[in-house]
Amino acid sequence: MTKFLFLAIFFLARSLAMMMAAGSPGFAEDHGAPTRVVVLGTGNPSADPDRWGPAVAVVVNDRAYLIDCGPGVVRRAAAAERNGIAALKAKELKIVFITHLHSDHTLGYPDLIFSPWVLGRTEALEAYGPHGLKNMTSHVEKAWVEDVRVRRRGLEQANATGYKVNVHEIEPGVVYRDDNVTVTAFPVKHGIWKEAYGYTFQTHDRKIVLSGDTSPTDEVVKACDGCDLLLHEVFNPHGEELKDAHWKEYFAMFHTSPAELGEIARRAHPKLLVLYHQSLEKLPESDLVEQMGKEYSGNWVSARDLGVY
Ligand SMILES: [Zn+2]
Ligand SMILES: [Zn+2]
Numbered sequence: 001m002t003k004f005l006f007l008a009i010f011f012l013a014r015s016l017a018m019m020m021a022a023g024s025p026g027f028a029e030d031h032g033a034p035t036r037v038v039v040l041g042t043g044n045p046s047a048d049p050d051r052w053g054p055a056v057a058v059v060v061n062d063r064a065y066l067i068d069c070g071p072g073v074v075r076r077a078a079a080a081e082r083n084g085i086a087a088l089k090a091k092e093l094k095i096v097f098i099t100h101l102h103s104d105h106t107l108g109y110p111d112l113i114f115s116p117w118v119l120g121r122t123e124a125l126e127a128y129g130p131h132g133l134k135n136m137t138s139h140v141e142k143a144w145v146e147d148v149r150v151r152r153r154g155l156e157q158a159n160a161t162g163y164k165v166n167v168h169e170i171e172p173g174v175v176y177r178d179d180n181v182t183v184t185a186f187p188v189k190h191g192i193w194k195e196a197y198g199y200t201f202q203t204h205d206r207k208i209v210l211s212g213d214t215s216p217t218d219e220v221v222k223a224c225d226g227c228d229l230l231l232h233e234v235f236n237p238h239g240e241e242l243k244d245a246h247w248k249e250y251f252a253m254f255h256t257s258p259a260e261l262g263e264i265a266r267r268a269h270p271k272l273l274v275l276y277h278q279s280l281e282k283l284p285e286s287d288l289v290e291q292m293g294k295e296y297s298g299n300w301v302s303a304r305d306l307g308v309y
Contacts, residue, residue: 031180031204032061037229037274038085039303040066040076044279045104052076052305054105054277056231058201058208059087060180066096066112067199067210073108074115080306091121097175097183098129099212100196101136110140117162118151124164128176128183130195131169141165170197180204186223188214191254198223209270213277215253216260221268229309230270234261236288239281255279258288262295273300274309 036059043051053070057077064087066073077088086092093116099105113125127133151158168175176183182202190196190213200223201208207227211220214233224230235255241247251257256264265273273296278288289302303309 035060035201035203035206035208036085037208037231037309038080038088039231039274039276039305039307039309040073040080041070042276042278042303042305043070043104044277046280046282048280050305053108055108056210056276057085057088058181058203059085060203062087062092063180064088064092064095065181065183065201066093068099068105068212069096069108069112070104071107072111074111076306083306083308085308090116090119092116093125094121094123095126095176096128097185097197097199098127098133099188099198099210100130100190100193101132102190102193102213105213106136109136110144113137113140113165114144114147114163118156118158120159121162122159124161124166126166126168128168128170128185130197132195133169134167137165137167172197184223186219188212188219189217190214191250200227209268210276211256213254214256216256216264220264224268224270226269226271228271229274230265230268230272231274231276231303231309232256232261232264233277233279234258234275234288234292235279236281236283236291238283238287238291239279241281251279258291258295261292265296265298265300269298271299272309273298274303275300276303278302 038057040055041052043053052072054068055070055073056067058065074090077093078090080088148163170185172185172187175185184200185197188196188198196212198212199210208229209224209227211232235251237257
């Protein structure tokens with residue numbers, strides 16, 4: 001009986017060792033946890049308390065890559081951290097890709113520069129975006145110069161590096177690469193903005209495309225091309241405002257309707273389409289959702305603040 005037990009343990013131990021040995025190359029090739037996309041804010045300029053400023057985080061392993069920084073971005077990241085995403089801790093916010101310089105997408109920029117520093121970030125913020133970002137950054141730095149002096153020289157003894165920004169004004173193409181991700185910028189059509197970008201994030205397990213703000217463009221179709229996740233902006237054309245000719249023209253030039261998005265998605269064939277930065281035009285979300293359902297029969301979802309996709 002003892003001998004049987006000994007043999008059983010021996011064979012069990014041996015097969016475990018073999019499994020681990022066989023598995024180890026697999027572990028070496030494994031680049032970590034599944035990539036998550038956290039929509040920190042789905043809002044737009046309307047002061048809707050349920051929809052904070054536009055900001056998205058692509059979270060790969062222990063790092064967060066932000067796209068846009070609308071109002072409240074650092075607090076929204078803290079809310080996501082409370083929901084269990086440690087990479088979104090304030091002092092870990094170190095890199096942002098800005099789609100364009102519209103105020104609703106950038107009002108959280110000073111927040112992203114200064115709050116994580118006050119909370120202990122020692123690295124400079126790396127900020128990627130269109131031309132004009134350097135100018136915006138230097139104005140923000142000047143606006144808070146006295147704050148920086150007091151925090152550094154006074155009793156707070158804030159560090160001498162974490163409030164700095166390295167600005168990278170980009171061109172279309174690969175703009176960033178590290179062990180987790182390759183980020184490619186592509187131009188989109190946002191009315192009279194000279195430069196507006198969408199971004200593609202290629203990680204170890206997912207290809208994620210964000211439209212930024214745009215009217216329908218082939219660039220999104222090309223960038224996605226069967227991608228795992230396409231986050232695309234959309235507006236509700238039933239809005240009262242759109243009865244006004246100049247608003248109708250504005251939305252046609254700057255944004256994408258459900259019918260247009262249906263067409264884009266059919267050509268881009270994402271595995272999942274996520275409606276984000278929805279312009280609800282004072283109508284319930286269900287009104288937009290109903291229209292989208294008629295226009296597109298693939299997999300899609302309308303993003304909520306702090307939703308993870
Ligand atoms: Zn915009
Ligand atoms: Zn916008």
